[in-house]
Amino acid sequence: MENTIEVSGLVKTFGRTRALDGLDLSVRAGEVHGFLGPNGSGKSTTIRVLLGLLRADAGAARLLGGDPWRDAVALHRRLAYVPGDVTLWPNLSGGEVIDLLGRMRGGLDPRRRAELLESFELDPRKKGRTYSKGNRQKVGLVAALASDVELLILDEPTSGLDPLMEEVFQHWVRRARHDGRTVLLSSHILAEVEALCDRVTIIRAGRAVESGTLGDLRHLHRTAIDAEVTAPLDGLADLPGVHDLRVDGHRVRFDVDAAALDAALRRLTELGVRSLVSTPPTLEELFLRHYETAPEKVAS
Amino acid sequence: MSALTGTRHLARLILRRDRVLLPLWVLVLAVLPMSYATSFFELFPTAAERAAYTEGTARNPSIVALLGPVYGDSVGALTAQRSGFLLVIVALASLLTVIRHTRTEEEAGRRELLGGSVLGRYAGLTAALLVTYAADLLLGLLTAAGLASTGLPAAGSYAYGLAAALTGMVFATLGGLAAQLTETAGGARGIGLAGLGAAFGLRLVGDTAGDDWPSWLSPLGWAARVRAYEGDRWLVLLLPLVATVLLSALAYPVSVRRDLGAGLLPPRLGPATDDGALSGPVGLAWRLHRGQLLWWSVGFGLLGLILGGAAEAAGRSVEGNPRLEEIMARIGGASGLADAYLGATLSLAGLAAAGYGIQAALRMRAEESAGRAEPVLATGTRRSTWLLSHVAFALLGPVVVLAVTGLATGLTYGFSVGDVPRQVGRMLGAGLAQAPAAWVLAGLAVLLHGLLPRFASAAWAVLALCVLLGQLGAVLNLNQWLLDLSPFTHTPQVLRATWTPTPLFLLTALAVALTLAGLQTFRRRDVPIT
Numbered sequence: 001m002e003n004t005i006e007v008s009g010l011v012k013t014f015g016r017t018r019a020l021d022g023l024d025l026s027v028r029a030g031e032v033h034g035f036l037g038p039n040g041s042g043k044s045t046t047i048r049v050l051l052g053l054l055r056a057d058a059g060a061a062r063l064l065g066g067d068p069w070r071d072a073v074a075l076h077r078r079l080a081y082v083p084g085d086v087t088l089w090p091n092l093s094g095g096e097v098i099d100l101l102g103r104m105r106g107g108l109d110p111r112r113r114a115e116l117l118e119s120f121e122l123d124p125r126k127k128g129r130t131y132s133k134g135n136r137q138k139v140g141l142v143a144a145l146a147s148d149v150e151l152l153i154l155d156e157p158t159s160g161l162d163p164l165m166e167e168v169f170q171h172w173v174r175r176a177r178h179d180g181r182t183v184l185l186s187s188h189i190l191a192e193v194e195a196l197c198d199r200v201t202i203i204r205a206g207r208a209v210e211s212g213t214l215g216d217l218r219h220l221h222r223t224a225i226d227a228e229v230t231a232p233l234d235g236l237a238d239l240p241g242v243h244d245l246r247v248d249g250h251r252v253r254f255d256v257d258a259a260a261l262d263a264a265l266r267r268l269t270e271l272g273v274r275s276l277v278s279t280p281p282t283l284e285e286l287f288l289r290h291y292e293t294a295p296e297k298v299a300s
Numbered sequence: 301m302s303a304l305t306g307t308r309h310l311a312r313l314i315l316r317r318d319r320v321l322l323p324l325w326v327l328v329l330a331v332l333p334m335s336y337a338t339s340f341f342e343l344f345p346t347a348a349e350r351a352a353y354t355e356g357t358a359r360n361p362s363i364v365a366l367l368g369p370v371y372g373d374s375v376g377a378l379t380a381q382r383s384g385f386l387l388v389i390v391a392l393a394s395l396l397t398v399i400r401h402t403r404t405e406e407e408a409g410r411r412e413l414l415g416g417s418v419l420g421r422y423a424g425l426t427a428a429l430l431v432t433y434a435a436d437l438l439l440g441l442l443t444a445a446g447l448a449s450t451g452l453p454a455a456g457s458y459a460y461g462l463a464a465a466l467t468g469m470v471f472a473t474l475g476g477l478a479a480q481l482t483e484t485a486g487g488a489r490g491i492g493l494a495g496l497g498a499a500f501g502l503r504l505v506g507d508t509a510g511d512d513w514p515s516w517l518s519p520l521g522w523a524a525r526v527r528a529y530e531g532d533r534w535l536v537l538l539l540p541l542v543a544t545v546l547l548s549a550l551a552y553p554v555s556v557r558r559d560l561g562a563g564l565l566p567p568r569l570g571p572a573t574d575d576g577a578l579s580g581p582v583g584l585a586w587r588l589h590r591g592q593l594l595w596w597s598v599g600f601g602l603l604g605l606i607l608g609g610a611a612e613a614a615g616r617s618v619e620g621n622p623r624l625e626e627i628m629a630r631i632g633g634a635s636g637l638a639d640a641y642l643g644a645t646l647s648l649a650g651l652a653a654a655g656y657g658i659q660a661a662l663r664m665r666a667e668e669s670a671g672r673a674e675p676v677l678a679t680g681t682r683r684s685t686w687l688l689s690h691v692a693f694a695l696l697g698p699v700v701v702l703a704v705t706g707l708a709t710g711l712t713y714g715f716s717v718g719d720v721p722r723q724v725g726r727m728l729g730a731g732l733a734q735a736p737a738a739w740v741l742a743g744l745a746v747l748l749h750g751l752l753p754r755f756a757s758a759a760w761a762v763l764a765l766c767v768l769l770g771q772l773g774a775v776l777n778l779n780q781w782l783l784d785l786s787p788f789t790h791t792p793q794v795l796r797a798t799w800t801p802t803p804l805f806l807l808t809a810l811a812v813a814l815t816l817a818g819l820q821t822f823r824r825r826d827v828p829i830t
Contacts, residue, residue: 048674048826048827051677051678053674053677053678053826053827053828054826054827055824055825055826072683073680073681073682074680076678076679076680076681077679077680079678081675081678083671083674083675085671086671086675087670087671087672088672089584089587089588089672090484090486091486091570091587092570092578092587093569093570093571093572093574094570095570095571095572095573095574096570096571096573096574096578099573099574099578100574100578100580100583100584101675101676101679103578103579103580104580104581104676104679104680104681105679105680106680124572124573125569125570125571125572126567126569126570127567127568127569127570129407129484130483130567140675
């Protein structure tokens with residue numbers, strides 16, 4: 001089955017800024033795909049290319065089996081989009097905007113619309129200019145989640161939502177996946193991505209640096225070990241794949257590559273383990289590893 | 301910390317932000333009365349000529365309705381009356397300036413940014429009022445000095461200048477009060493404009509009816525009742541002064557009692573669902589444009605009624621003035637003069653309609669920069685549908701406005717010459733003949749929006765250039781090819797006996813070409829470009 005989104009080698013420049021620099025991204029049908037990256041890394045630019053709003057300078061992009069630029073209108077009827085900063089018409093009520101966007105996409109489910117309004121605690125009668133940032137975001141989310149579409153493209157959709165609403169949002173994304181929809185979720189809130197996403201793509205400076213399931217990504221990275229042993233310590237430092245070894249009396253802490261984990265644990269048990277804590281890498285650590293290292297020089 | 305702490309900083313901020321706009325309206329509105337005085341001195345040097353003009357034109361009811369009463373036939377009295385409509389503009393400018401720096405700031409959330417710093421409770425309102433008062437007083441002084449420099453009596457000049465300044469201050473304070481009442485700048489402007497409209501209506505009724513007591517109730521009526529150059533009744537100036545104090549006595553307590561961002565009147569709720577009225581991009585465009593279209597039509601309809609009513613008198617105003625009569629004989633006597641006056645009026649309406657067309661076209665740009673175009677274009681809406689739904693208003697809106705203007709003008713002019721059916725038809729035609737030139741500018745705005753979106757507002761500069769060429773071209777003896785650059789130069793004078801429609805077709809073709817080029821470039825470019 002063809003991927004819902006298939007992007008390869010995408011390049012987009014604005015003047016002298018290279019916003020996308022050979023980006024690859026593939027989203028499988030029916031999955032929730034996390035699209036991670038700090039501000040200015042090219043997430044919104046990618047999404048706008050996928051929506052046929054921006055024209056790529058090079059590379060290929062396929063969306064729902066079509067060309068995002070050429071088949072824009074036909075594709076848009078099959079997807080719903082929530083921008084990171086929803087702006088509303090000041091004199092239209094939230095309910096009118098939800099219905100308008102829904103109708104222009106080809107209809108929304110009135111029952112789900114009512115349910116969404118209730119669970120997001122949104123008053124649809126207020127005028128656009130009177131909504132707070134979080135409530136504007138809810139208007140965009142209700143309009144998108146109530147639409148009968150195959151693909152949801154959400155660009156940092158929860159900015160401005162409180163933790164309670166973040167929970168509600170996660171509930172509805174899970175429900176969308178359960179209904180067989182595909183979700184591209186751009187975010188920099190790692191807990192949200194960890195809770196929701198089947199696979200993630202991490203981008204930096206317009207290029208994908210990691211892609212895969214959270215398990216895959218973790219596998220590529222080191223596990224932190226913190227152990228207390230009975231015998232005096234030796235023979236650990238020479239093991240390949242062990243890093244940052246710190247010994248404090250009987251206590252030993254080190255990071256170990258996934259491939260060397262087995263050998264390292266064997267060595268520890270030989271020494272007699274009194275206590276052991278092993279911590280898999282968090283998404284945050286994966287993320288920071290990519291961003292703390294100096295980025296390659298990008299033309300700017 | 302006193303309630304006024306920070307006023308000085310806020311006043312500086314206002315001056316910095318309005319450094320172009322404020323001096324511009326002060327200067328233009330201060331110079332115009334002087335230019336009126338100069339032309340009265342040139343046109344009617346003798347008392348007899350002035351008396352004839354006063355009887356024939358200045359006392360004509362539709363002139364009085366538009367400008368206010370005339371209290372004598374001196375050049376000073378005529379100038380004071382002629383400047384009557386400027387008072388409305390001074391009032392409008394003062395009103396809008398205060399709202400712009402109070403409620404607009406609060407609505408945009410910028411006031412909150414400053415509210416966290418050291419600011420007294422009264423600082424925001426006080427700063428906006430002080431700057432506007434200062435602008436009004438400067439305007440009054442400049443007006444007085446300019447009038448006195450033409451040779452008019454100094455006392456009368458200062459009486460008039462002060463009356464103008466105080467009129468501005470009354471409406472500035474009204475703006476300050478309106479800004480406290482609603483949550484939105486639009487609502488505050490609505491209240492302020494309603495107040496200005498009521499004042500104009502009272503003055504109009506009082507000045508044209510036998511008994512003038514309604515004019516004494518209107519801040520716009522007081523300035524004329526100072527009778528500058530015809531008795532200089534200084535005491536009348538106490539009325540606007542007292543009104544200013546009373547209005548601020550209302551505004552200040554409200555400004556303290558309410559919360560930041562809130563108004564006294566609660567915001568209205570809208571419908572929870574749209575009942576099918578917003579059918580899609582076209583329905584959306586209608587919602588976004590309909591208010592503006594309505595106000596432009598109402599405004600121009602009223603203006604047409606007044607100007608049409610004044611035309612017949614304008615045609616006769618030269619009687620007894622041999623110099624002007626001679627010029628007029630060449631263009632066909634009194635009816636010829638009335639036609640020339642009506643033609644000139646309607647061509648001004650054409651310029652204004654072009655302004656409306658540009659405004660409607662640039663609405664697309666505003667939607668794009670505010671991020672509201674993107675979600676719409678990410679639905680099943682074609683780019684061309686979205687663009688054309690706005691372009692429809694940029695092209696058809698001016699036609700509606702011009703048709704209303706023509707009909708209204710024809711109606712009152714027809715009544716005054718006793719031939720309504722024929723004049724309505726003629727004026728409607730003359731109004732509509734202005735549309736193609738307006739389309740060219742609207743089309744230019746559409747093309748700029750597609751091709752160079754960041755510079756789309758340059759369309760306004762082109763309109764300003766056309767206005768300058770039209771108004772100054774004859775005075776400066778500019779080359780014909782230079783004048784030909786303006787589409788308005790090519791609009792034929794359809795009120796004359798003979799005219800050729802070819803230029804109208806060419807202008808229309810040009811406008812269509814510009815619009816289509818705008819459509820093509822927009823379909824190909826990135827969105828949003830901010």
